[in-house]
Amino acid sequence: MYKFNIYINLKIRRGEYILNMKRRIIIHSDSPLKAVYSNIESDLIRYLNSEIIGIIDKSNAGKTAQDVLGFGGDIPIAATLDEFLTLKPNYLLIGASSFKGTFPMEWYPMVIKALQMRIHILNGLHQPLNSLAEFDLLAKKYKAKIIDLRENGEKPIKFKNATRNIQAKKVLIAGANSNSGELTTTMEIVNSIHKDGISADWIATGLSSRLIKGKGFIAESLTADLISGYVENELVELDQKFEYLFVESQGAISDPIKASVCIGILHGVKPDAVILSYLVESSNDVDSVIKSYENYKNVLRQITKADLIGLALNTALLSEEDANEMIKGVKERIHLPVIDPIRSGVSELVNALKDVEKVAQN
Numbered sequence: 541m542y543k544f545n546i547y548i549n550l551k552i553r554r555g556e557y558i559l560n561m562k563r564r565i566i567i568h569s570d571s572p573l574k575a576v577y578s579n580i581e582s583d584l585i586r587y588l589n590s591e592i593i594g595i596i597d598k599s600n601a602g603k604t605a606q607d608v609l610g611f612g613g614d615i616p617i618a619a620t621l622d623e624f625l626t627l628k629p630n631y632l633l634i635g636a637s638s639f640k641g642t643f644p645m646e647w648y649p650m651v652i653k654a655l656q657m658r659i660h661i662l663n664g665l666h667q668p669l670n671s672l673a674e675f676d677l678l679a680k681k682y683k684a685k686i687i688d689l690r691e692n693g694e695k696p697i698k699f700k701n702a703t704r705n706i707q708a709k710k711v712l713i714a715g716a717n718s719n720s721g722e723l724t725t726t727m728e729i730v731n732s733i734h735k736d737g738i739s740a741d742w743i744a745t746g747l748s749s750r751l752i753k754g755k756g757f758i759a760e761s762l763t764a765d766l767i768s769g770y771v772e773n774e775l776v777e778l779d780q781k782f783e784y785l786f787v788e789s790q791g792a793i794s795d796p797i798k799a800s801v802c803i804g805i806l807h808g809v810k811p812d813a814v815i816l817s818y819l820v821e822s823s824n825d826v827d828s829v830i831k832s833y834e835n836y837k838n839v840l841r842q843i844t845k846a847d848l849i850g851l852a853l854n855t856a857l858l859s860e861e862d863a864n865e866m867i868k869g870v871k872e873r874i875h876l877p878v879i880d881p882i883r884s885g886v887s888e889l890v891n892a893l894k895d896v897e898k899v900a901q902n
Contacts (some may be wrong), residue, residue: 563591565631565662566624568650573608573617574855576819580637580790585612587727594624594888595828596650609614610856621650625657635665636747642667652678664747666761676723689747691759702823703810704901706779711893712811713852714789714802716832720817721881723749725852726788728881729815732890733784743774745805749788758799759790767801771808784893787811793839794832804840811845813896815889817821817852823862826869829853833874846899850877850889 565588569581573595585592585605594616594704595602595605601619605612609862618624621632632654634647642666651669654703655663655678668688670676702709713726726742726749733740739802744756759767779786785807788837799818816836818829829851851870855863863883873877878886 548778556641559706559853561882563631564593564627564629565633566594566621566629566659567592567596567636568597568621568632568634568647568765569597569637570635570644571637573597573605574858575609576854578609578637581745581747582609583606583723584633584636584672584751585609585615586724587748587752587840589613590616593629594618596621596624621653629659631660631662633662633664633751635655635663635720637664643669643672651675655679655682655684656682656685658682661685662751663688664690666690667868689750689771690758691769692757692762697766697773699768699772699808701772701901703772703775703808706785707784707898708775708779708785708810709813709896709898710775711784711786711890711896712806712809712846713786713787714806714813714814714816716794716797716816716818716829716836716838717792718819719854720792720819721852722788722790722817722853723752724854725815725817725881725886727752728886729889729893730786732886733893736890738784739782740786741778741782742777742786743771743792745771745788759805760798761863764800764804766809767804773807775809806843810901813846813847814840814848814897815850815852816848817854819857820863820866821857823858823866826873827865829870830873844901845897848876849892849896850879852886852889853878853880855880855883 567581573581577775592615598619600608600617601618605615651661668691670688671684675686713722715722730740730742744750744753747758750756750758757770762770775785789802789805790800793799793802818832853867856865864878867878874881877892879886879888
C-alpha cells in the first residue's frame with residue numbers, strides 16, 4: 541500500500557496543511573456504510589487506514605470496517621462518539637459524503653462534546669462551521685480547531701493555457717459515472733509506477749484525496765471559473781520534478797451536479813493521456829460501458845488530441861466470475877487495456893502509460 545504523510549495542519553495555507561500532529565480520526569458516517577456507495581469513507585479507510593481509529597454508524601454498530609466494506613481490517617464501528625473516547629481521538633470528520641446544505645440540528649450534541657474533549661473538527665459540509673458563533677466560542681474555550689475542508693481559500697487563479705508547456709506527461713484519471721473509483725485508480729497506478737522506479741506525483745481534487753495527501757483542493761467547492769486555473773497552477777508547480785503527473789478527476793459528463801467540475805478539470809489538465817473509470821452495476825453492462833467510453837471520447841476530442849488509453853472498471857458489485865467476463869467482454873470491444881484496479885491490478889495500464897508521448901496542445 542502507498543505510504544502517505546500521516547500528519548496534517550490545523551490551518552490551510554494555499555491548499556496545504558501545516559505540519560502539526562499525528563491524526564487519530566473518527567469518521568461520522570451520516571448514512572449507513574455500504575461496500576460500493578460510501579465512496580469517501582471507503583477511500584479514507586483504504587488509503588488512510590493507519591489514521592482512522594473508528595467509525596460512527598448506528599446501522600452497522602458492533603461490526604468492523606472489514607465486515608461491512610470487505611477491507612479496512614478491525615477498525616471498529618459504533619453508534620456514538622462517546623464509545624470511542626477511550627481511544628483518544630483527536631479529530632472528528634463530519635459531513636464527508638453528505639450533500640446537506642446546512643448543519644443538521646441532530647449533530648449539535650456530538651460536535652459540542654467533541655470540542656469539549658478538545659477533539660478537532662474536520663468539516664466536510666458545504667456550510668462552514670466557523671461561521672456558527674456557538675462552535676467558534678467553544679473551539680476557542682477548549683483550544684480545539686474547526687477546519688472547514690471545503691474552504692479552498694479562493695484566490696483568483698486565472699487559466700493561462702500554461703499546461704501546454706509542461707514537460708511532464710500529464711495523465712487524467714476521469715470518471716464515466718458516479719462512484720467509478722477515480723481516486724482508487726489514481727492511487728493504485730501511482731503506487732505501481734513508483735515500484736517501477738519511475739518518478740510520478742498526483743494532484744488531489746476531492747475531499748478524501750485532500751485528506752489523504754495533505755494538500756490539494758476540492759474542485760466541486762470552487763467557483764466554476766476557477767477550476768481550470770487551480771488545476772493548471774498545481775501542474776505548473778510540480779513540472780520538471782516528475783516524469784508523470786496524474787490528476788484525479790471528479791464527477792462525470794453525464795452527472796448534472798458535477799459535469800461542470802469534470803469539464804473544468806479536463807480543460808485545466810489538457811492531458812497527454814486519459815484513463816476512464818466506470819462503476820459496473822450489472823453483469824449485462826457491457827453495452828453501457830462502451831457507450832460511456834464513446835461519449836467520453838467525443839468530448840475529449842473537443843478539448844485535446846490526447847488518447848483514451850484504457851479503462852479501469854469498478855466491479856465490486858459483481859462476482860469474481862462475472863467481473864472477469866465483464867473485463868474480457870469490454871476489452872474485446874475496444875482493444876485497449878481494461879482492468880479492475882483492486883481485483884486484477886493495474887500492470888496493463890502502467891505498461892500502456894510507458895508508451896505515452898507528449899501531445900501537442902491547442
